Amino acid sequence: MESTLDLTELLAHIDPSMLDYQEWVNVGMALKEEGYTAADWDLWSQQDAGRYNSGECWKKWDSFQGQGTGAPVTGGTIVQYAKDQGWKPAFTFESGGHELDWGDSIDKDDLVVVDKNWLEKKEVYEPRNWSPARELVRYLDALFEPSETVAYNVESWLDENDNKWKPGNKGSYDRNAGELIRLLNQCNDDIGSVLGDYTEEAGAWIRFNPFDGKGVRNDNVTEFKYALVESDNMDLSEQNAIIHELELPVAALVHSGGKSIHAIVKVDAANYEEYRKRVDYLYEVCKKNGLNIDRQNRNPSRLSRMPGVTRNGKKQFLIGTNIGKGNWAEWHEWIEGINDDLPDPESLDQYWDNLPELAPVLIDGVLRQGHKLLMAGPSKAGKSFALIELSIAIAEGRQWIGWNCTQGKILYVNLELDRPSALHRFKDVYEGLGWQPNNLHNIDIWNLRGKTVPMDKLAPKLIRRAAKKDYIAVIIDPIYKVLTGDENSADQMAHFTNQFDKVATELGCAVIYCHHHSKGSQGGKKSMDRASGSGVFARDPDALIDLVELELSEDLQKAQKGKAACTAYEEAFRKYNPDYMDENISDDDYMSEFQMSEHAKVGIPSKYKADVTKAVNDAKQLANTKSAWRIEGTLREFPKFDAINMWFEYPRHTVDTTGILADIQPGDEQPTWKKNLGKKKDPKDKKKERIEAVKTAFDACTINGDVTTKDMAEYMGVTEKTVRNRVKEHGGFWIDEGVIGLKSDNQTQGK
Known part of the structure; x- marks a missing residue:
C-alpha cells in the first residue's frame, strides 16, 4: 500500500450520506485496492442509517476486480472525497495549507484532562419515580426551542444477521417541541398515544438536532447545536465518570437501556463545516482521555436513544441535564487552558544550514x-x-x-x-x-x-x-x-x-x-x-x-491648474489639428497656458473651439480637486523605504516623478511662520477690519451707558492709547476727556 495516509482516518472526514451510490461504491473499491477489509467499509457505511443495509458491503466486496480492470479505483479517490468535504492536508505554501485546527489529528500526548490512575467510577441509578412522559418532556425542554421541529422514530425491525433491533425507515418529523410537550403533559404517561406505539424489545429513538420538517438527512438539519458522544464497550460507571471529569457541555445525558450512555453535547456550530471540525475535536479529546467513542455517531442527523421508554425490560432514562461547562466556547477555552497545541522549541543549530524557504x-x-x-x-x-x-x-x-x-x-x-x-x-x-x-x-x-x-x-x-x-x-x-x-x-x-x-x-x-x-x-x-x-x-x-x-500652496495649486490646461490644449491639437501643433508650438509653449490659449485661437477649427474651451475648463476644475499625499511605512520583512509622494486625482493615485512635492511638509509639521507665509493680508483689508472692530466695540459698550476709552480698551483687549488711535483712524467718533461718542446730527456734544 503506497499511501502514507491511514484511509480509515480519512473516512472520518467523509459523510457517506453526502455521496451518491456510485461514489459510495468507489470508496469500497478504493479500500479493497489499498488492502483494507470489507469490515472497514461496512463500519463507515453504517453512518448513513437511511440507506445502510446490513450485509450489502460483503456482497459487493467480492465483485470488485481491482487491478485486473486496468484502471483501478485507488486511495486517491478517498483523499479527494475527503478534500471535497473540507479535509485539508498539512500546511505548505504550495498547497495553500492550514494551521492546526479542530479537524486535525493530534499526535502529541496533549488534551489529556483525566488521570486514569485516580479516576473514581460514577454509578448510574434508575429513577425511583418512573414517569415516561416527564422523562421525555425534560429532554425536549433541555434541547429544543418550542418552535423547533423534532424528529423521532418509534418503528423498528429485527436484523436477523446480528439479531439486533434497528430503527425503521425515517420515522416522524412533523411536529415541534412545544406541541409535543403539550400533548405529553396531557397523556397520563401513555406516550404511545402521542408518538405512536413502539416495540418494547427495541425501545425508541430521537434525533437531537432540530429539522426543517422535510426529511431527516444532514441537509434537513436547521441548526447544528448538538453532537452525540457514546461508547458501548466500557463500563457504564466509568463512562459516566469520564464525561463528568471532562466537564463536557452536556445538554442531556441519557441511559440507553443497554450498555452505553448517550451524552448530547453542546457544540453550537454555525454551519455543517464548523460542526464537523468541532465534533472531530470533541471526539479527539474523549479518545485521549479514555472514552472510546463510536465515531459513526458524528452525523448531526444521527438518532439517539429516547428517554421515557423501555428497551427489553430496561428503562431508557434521563440521567441529567445541563451537566459540565455551560457551552462549547467555555469548555473549549477550559480544555485549551489545561493543554496547549503550541509547537515545541526548536534548536537553531538543527536548521542553520538548512533554513526553510521564505514565503513568496x-x-x-x-x-x-x-x-x-x-x-x-x-x-x-x-x-x-x-x-x-x-x-x-x-x-x-x-x-x-x-x-x-x-x-x-x-x-x-x-x-x-x-x-x-x-x-x-x-x-x-x-x-x-x-x-x-x-x-x-x-x-x-x-x-x-x-x-x-x-x-x-x-x-x-x-x-x-x-x-x-x-x-x-x-x-x-x-x-x-x-x-x-x-x-x-x-x-x-x-x-x-x-x-x-x-x-x-x-x-x-x-x-x-x-x-x-x-x-x-x-x-x-x-x-x-x-x-x-x-x-x-x-x-x-x-x-x-x-x-x-x-498642504499645497496657492502658487502650486495655480501651477497644477495651468499644467492641466496645457495638457488639455495639447490633446485638443492632437485630435483636431496635429499638423499645426508640429509646425508652430515650441517646447516652451507647451508649458504656458497663455501661449497654448493663443495658439488655440489660431490653430483650432472654429467648430471645435467650444468643445476645447469646455475640456480646458473641466481639466482645470479637476486639477483644483487634486490632493497631494506622502506615503511612509514600517516594515518587518524588508528595509525601510524612502517616503513616496503622490497625487490623488479621482479615481486614481499617481506617483510624483517631478519632485515638486519633495520639499513640502505635512500641514501639521510646518512651523508657524511658514504656515502664515503667504497668508498676510493686504493693508487696505487690515484697515477695514480695524475700523469695523471699533464700531463693533462701541455698539457693545453703549449697553452700559456712556462709552469710555477704558471700556473699549477692555472690550478690545488693547491699551487706551490704541483705542484713541483707532477711533481717530475711524473718523466717525469724537473723544472728550475719555468719553467717546458718535459724530452725527443728533449727537454732536458727546454728553
Whole structure:
C-alpha cells in the first residue's frame, strides 16, 4: 500500500450520506485496492442509517476486480472525497495549507484532562419515580426551542444477521417541541398515544438536532447545536465518570437501556463545516482521555436513544441535564487552558544550514504572501481607491505606487459600497489607470454591505469560501465594519487582529486591510502612531503603509491648474489639428497656458473651439480637486523605504516623478511662520477690519451707558492709547476727556 495516509482516518472526514451510490461504491473499491477489509467499509457505511443495509458491503466486496480492470479505483479517490468535504492536508505554501485546527489529528500526548490512575467510577441509578412522559418532556425542554421541529422514530425491525433491533425507515418529523410537550403533559404517561406505539424489545429513538420538517438527512438539519458522544464497550460507571471529569457541555445525558450512555453535547456550530471540525475535536479529546467513542455517531442527523421508554425490560432514562461547562466556547477555552497545541522549541543549530524557504513576495520590497498589510490614513485620502488599484495591479501583474506586484488571484471583500457602486468603481479605476482589463478573472469581489458580521464570525465564513480559490491576497475594506470590541483596548484588538492571522495562515495568502487615523493633529507623529485606537493596530501587521496629506500652496495649486490646461490644449491639437501643433508650438509653449490659449485661437477649427474651451475648463476644475499625499511605512520583512509622494486625482493615485512635492511638509509639521507665509493680508483689508472692530466695540459698550476709552480698551483687549488711535483712524467718533461718542446730527456734544 503506497499511501502514507491511514484511509480509515480519512473516512472520518467523509459523510457517506453526502455521496451518491456510485461514489459510495468507489470508496469500497478504493479500500479493497489499498488492502483494507470489507469490515472497514461496512463500519463507515453504517453512518448513513437511511440507506445502510446490513450485509450489502460483503456482497459487493467480492465483485470488485481491482487491478485486473486496468484502471483501478485507488486511495486517491478517498483523499479527494475527503478534500471535497473540507479535509485539508498539512500546511505548505504550495498547497495553500492550514494551521492546526479542530479537524486535525493530534499526535502529541496533549488534551489529556483525566488521570486514569485516580479516576473514581460514577454509578448510574434508575429513577425511583418512573414517569415516561416527564422523562421525555425534560429532554425536549433541555434541547429544543418550542418552535423547533423534532424528529423521532418509534418503528423498528429485527436484523436477523446480528439479531439486533434497528430503527425503521425515517420515522416522524412533523411536529415541534412545544406541541409535543403539550400533548405529553396531557397523556397520563401513555406516550404511545402521542408518538405512536413502539416495540418494547427495541425501545425508541430521537434525533437531537432540530429539522426543517422535510426529511431527516444532514441537509434537513436547521441548526447544528448538538453532537452525540457514546461508547458501548466500557463500563457504564466509568463512562459516566469520564464525561463528568471532562466537564463536557452536556445538554442531556441519557441511559440507553443497554450498555452505553448517550451524552448530547453542546457544540453550537454555525454551519455543517464548523460542526464537523468541532465534533472531530470533541471526539479527539474523549479518545485521549479514555472514552472510546463510536465515531459513526458524528452525523448531526444521527438518532439517539429516547428517554421515557423501555428497551427489553430496561428503562431508557434521563440521567441529567445541563451537566459540565455551560457551552462549547467555555469548555473549549477550559480544555485549551489545561493543554496547549503550541509547537515545541526548536534548536537553531538543527536548521542553520538548512533554513526553510521564505514565503513568496507579493509586493516587491514591502509584503510577502501569507503576511499582513495595514493601510492607514485620514478620510479623503482615497484609501479604498488605493486598495482597488492594488487589486488590479496584482491581477494584472503590474506596479502599484511604484512597487512591482506578483500576478495572481485576489479577493476584494467590499463591506462599504453597494454592489453596483463597487463594480463601477473597479471599472473607473481601470480606465483611470489606462490599463487594459486582460485578467479580470483574477479578481473576485465579495459584496457584503448590509450583511456584515463581526470579524471573528466573518473569518471562518471567508476561509470556507476562499479555500479552493488559490488567492494570493485578500483585501478587507474597511475594517471598522467588522470591528469587535473597544478599539482602544489592547487585549480586545489583539483578539480582533488574530482573525487576520487565521485567514492568512489558513489560506496561505496575504491579508490587506485599511484603518482610519485618530482624531487631531497627525503631522507630528510617527507613521506607526497615527492609526486610531490601540497601538496593536500598527504593531500587529508585517507592513504598515501610512498616508498623510501635504498642504499645497496657492502658487502650486495655480501651477497644477495651468499644467492641466496645457495638457488639455495639447490633446485638443492632437485630435483636431496635429499638423499645426508640429509646425508652430515650441517646447516652451507647451508649458504656458497663455501661449497654448493663443495658439488655440489660431490653430483650432472654429467648430471645435467650444468643445476645447469646455475640456480646458473641466481639466482645470479637476486639477483644483487634486490632493497631494506622502506615503511612509514600517516594515518587518524588508528595509525601510524612502517616503513616496503622490497625487490623488479621482479615481486614481499617481506617483510624483517631478519632485515638486519633495520639499513640502505635512500641514501639521510646518512651523508657524511658514504656515502664515503667504497668508498676510493686504493693508487696505487690515484697515477695514480695524475700523469695523471699533464700531463693533462701541455698539457693545453703549449697553452700559456712556462709552469710555477704558471700556473699549477692555472690550478690545488693547491699551487706551490704541483705542484713541483707532477711533481717530475711524473718523466717525469724537473723544472728550475719555468719553467717546458718535459724530452725527443728533449727537454732536458727546454728553
